[in-house]
Amino acid sequence: MRTTLHLAGVPSSLAEFAATHRRAIADALLAIAILSFTVPATLLQLSFSLWGPIPDWIEVLVEVITVGTLLIRRRTALPMIIASVVCAVVTGQIVPMAFAAYSMTAENKVRHWQAVSIPLIAAATAVDYVDPGTDNFLYLCLVRALTLIYLPALIGTWVRGYRGMIFELRAGMRERERLAACRERRKIARELHDTVTHAVTVMVLNAGIIHDNADPEVDRLATTIEDKGVEALGELRDLLTVLRREDEPRAAAGARAIPRLVEEAAATGTQVSLRYDLPDIGLPTQVGHACYRVVQEGLSNVRKHAPGSRVHVVCETEDGVVTVSVVNGRDTGRARLSLQRLLPTSGYGLAGLEERITLLHGRLERGATSDGGFTLTARIPCRPGNARSSGDLAGEVADEVAGGERP
Template sequence: MCDGPWHRRHGFAVDVMLAAGFVLLDTGLTLVGAAWWPEHPGPLAWVMLGAQALACASVAVRRTAPLAVVGVLGVFTLAVTLLISPAGVLTPAHRGNVWAPLATTLAAYGPLFYQRDRRTAYLALAAFTLVVMRPWAPSLTNMTVGLLRTAVGPLLALYFDTRRKLMQALVERAERAERERHLLAERARAEERARLAGEMHDVVTHRVSLMVLQAGALKVTSADEATRRAAEELRAAGCQALEELRDLVGILRTAPQGDRTPSVAGFADLVAESVAVGTPTELTEVGDPALASPVVGRTAYRVLREALTNVRKHAPGARVIVRVEYDNAQVRLTVRNTPPTGGPRSALAGTGSGLGIAHLRQRIELVHGTLHAGPCSDGGFSVEATLPAFVPTSEAAV
């Protein structure tokens, strides 16, 4: 649908209607003796009347050829003037009339509004005014009326052209102010990200680093093999947390330049980690993992990681079945666990923000996927994510 009023969207149709109106108006005024029409018209008068109609019809192209319209009407007016005097072949019934048709008023509007070369427009209008006013046969009435016919149009053109430029300047100023507000908001967000990154780095990184060092020391000094193994797992988990925290701090400080989260190739490692900590986990992959684009693979990895973490927290003793299906259109990930054999471990269940599933749903919606999570009829729990197989990114284009 086009915007704007009808007359702006159909300018040529409007000009055709104006041209037809002036043809009828000038023809009628000429026949009633308001212009150059003789008292006893002959063949030449009728020919000139037809020529006047054609000259008035040229107003239809006043937007595309404004100087041509002025030239056509000027030539016609000059021809009528020369036929009256000095040729004397036309004798007007009222010699005090203005010979130029009324269409000259509209024609004089075009050169200053539609013509880029103002110097040429002024010269054409000056010549046109002389022809209409007939200063070689001075008459106060004729010269005044003729001047008004050729001056009103240019004055209106100058007014509307100035108004149009003023409106454009105001629009550009508003757009520039909007861009500046956007840049200021972006700068404020960047500063806030940098502040948050600094606080997170100072507070969290320090505490996690201490935990990693203490776990490493415990591994070295402990005589119990199970304790050393648990300390090593704690140290490895802390190192991984520091790595992820460093990536998160980088994202907060600047616009993310890349995501180091593993993709679908890391599913086996997650399952192995789950099995290693005592949660029986089975992975089944159907289809070609290469069909999943990088951003989809990373999103699916996060879903699986969060689901396995929740099983360890809230469903101890449960058995987990992971199924991933790849096809050309979508990637479907299903994580389903059996009913737990014991109650939730309070030390683990109380950790975290409790918003893991909600954050995953927001992340999945960014790639136009869906997430369903809820209890099963057998007492277990199911997480099912459906993602598009391909999400266009600059990384995928490399």
């Protein structure tokens, strides 16, 4: 998980970099702190060795190697433990051992950390005992060694336990959210099956009755209603499958179905023109289906709110961005019947369409035109490798909502 930082006065790119490389930055700052503590003591002749005088360059080299092992402490703690003991014996610096003791328990890299702490405490006691700047009381040296080694190791166990608890809480929260979403999807599926599917089925059956007992003109209209009703039942069946299995509908219409959608709109009396310039292959399923839904929603809104207007549909791609727009002019008032008086307005069509486009990292624009019409435009990035399944997109959203990182 990548947690986004919101810091006043800090550019978003810098905040994102800090969040992404949080552990690496912490290790680098810790390495600088240890070098700032050990190297000046060596250069100022304040260090000492259990084996007598040692050249400064050897001491500095040992300190740098010790800091280098600090950078791999999250993968393995043994190199840092050995290097910190050598650093303490050669330079008299026991601070790296305190960090080694903390890391071996906080990162859970040593199974029997109590046993490993014994040689560290012994080395710290010996170095403190021979330090010319301290007293020569052995029990005080042992107490200080226990404080500097065992206490950080104990704190590391507490930190590890806290991280594990946070991870379990976040995992439980994600699981509860998943189960709640699953229950909600099943509830919606039941409602769709019990209400909408039933109503559409009755409509198809009635259209079939009219089809068998009507004149040619009414027969043609009844056939159209029957065909669209059967198509709607198929889409509802796919939608119910999606809600219950969280999969993408296998019969989901893509961009290649847009010309057929425009032809159907023209057959119902809508004055519509199409400029289609999208590739037949290479367009991700999610993007193609979103393009189809944009045109479908735009034409549906025109039939509801401006049935007498002229509509222009444009589908094109440029510089890795797919642009789909549905633009209608001002309603001429020549339509015989406005569906706006017959069909209820839900207000959810454009909102749902915007959510669909946002999941694809695109942008939906809508608004009035200068001539009193309306425009609906979607711009969706579509570069090679951008094709992702609906499960991947849902996983991204869930990660953003749940947050968290396994320790």
